[in-house]
Amino acid sequence: SRGDLMCAGDAPAEVADQFEAHVVWMHEDEMLPGRPYLLKVGTRTMGVTIAHPKYRVDVNSLEHLAANTLELNEIGVCNLSLDRPIPFDAYADNRDTGSFVIIDKRTQNTVGAGMLHFALRRSHNIHWQDVRVDKAARADQNNHQPGVVWFTGLSGSGKSTIANIVESKLHTLGVRTYLLDGDNVRHGLNRDLGFTDADRVENIRRIAEVSGLMVDAGLVVLVSFISPFRAERRLARERVEAGEFIEVHVDTPLDIAEERDPKGLYAKARAGELTNFTGIDSPYEAPESPDVHVDTMALTAEEAADHVIAALRSKGLLD
Known part of the structure; x- marks a missing residue:
């Protein structure tokens, strides 16, 4: 169905729900870490929250600068957390399954875009533990x-x-x-x-x-x-x-x-x-x-x- 991905059996896409990524902010309102946005990869759309940037990139010197958020036209490296796992490739390997846009949930405006680097290790190592008393x-x-x-x-x-x-x-x-x-x-x-x-x-x-x-x-x-x-x-x-x-x-x-x-x-x-x-x-x-x-x-x-x-x-x- 829409959003599903077909892969070669001997080269399947990786599946994860947490990533490191480059993010380009494209809206006059600053990026707010922790706020729920929508993320679209190909035809698949899901919820996402963005952590505080690990750093902001100076586009002139490529220097890595400390940042708490991203303003209009700023680029930074951030961790992303999705509300469900998705199949993906790193942008360096496949632009179609490694690029994304970020959408404001309320206005449906595109507010950012980016490139997936890799899945975070905790995405594969942390699992939901069932409990007896619910x-x-x-x-x-x-x-x-x-x-x-x-x-x-x-x-x-x-x-x-x-x-x-x-x-x-x-x-x-x-x-x-x-x-x-x-x-x-x-x-x-x-x-x-x-x-x-x-x-x-x-x-x-x-x-x-x-x-x-x-x-x-x-x-x-x-x-x-x-x-x-x-x-x-x-x-x-x-x-x-x-x-x-x-x-x-x-x-x-x-x-x-x-x-x-x-x-x-x-x-x-x-x-x-x-x-x-x-x-x-x-x-x-x-x-x-x-x-x-x-x-x-x-x-x-x-x-x-x-x-x-x-x-x-x-x-x-x-x-």
Whole structure:
């Protein structure tokens, strides 16, 4: 079928899902390591994430330069991780099965292109280990369905306050929970990350993985992060099964959030002491169709929490 590859029996193509490759970035928006893109090799299209560049190539001197991302027309060497194995050849051996283009999942625009070098050794040596106790067994023991309740909104919108109240109410109902809060996680797991767009993407990628593991453990995990980009929130949703992800938009106008400014961050951002701050000099992409919309101008934190609990019941996450 479309995308399949026929090979000589004595010279089969290699099959892998992780590669080193040269990447040429072709879009004015920088490459964001960890963001899910699409990769097309021949007629086959699959999901891909790109790691931080090993180095960027100076096109004039061919010098290898340190880089955290790639800008328009820059070339770098990166590791690629696909969502499924593909047959391939190194570009040096076969241009047709060794070249690719990178596509933005949302706009379908081509944003990059590249050449495959070789499969990473871990692509062949790491295999999925089956376990005897699975998610269904853990959920049955907990007497409730697992899932992710993802709170997104501007700094100062009230996400953490509402998430705390929701967790308290769920705890009273006997639901096994865990709350992942943006500030708390940056003290440990994500303490190495800053606030550039690339670091924000990696911040949410890690939390999406952690929350997915917690769902597999049978828990209801509450996630309270600004999570400013739709693409990464979509990644978090895709990490779990259908019906297990509830996106809650804690909607507060920027001027009200700035007026509250409980941590003094907006004041620092306005004074130029804090860069890449969401809502000031870094964008916030509000959910287009959240599962739950919380208008903090109309609801108190307690009422908002009750609204979320009611939504969890209506969506089948709670009995």
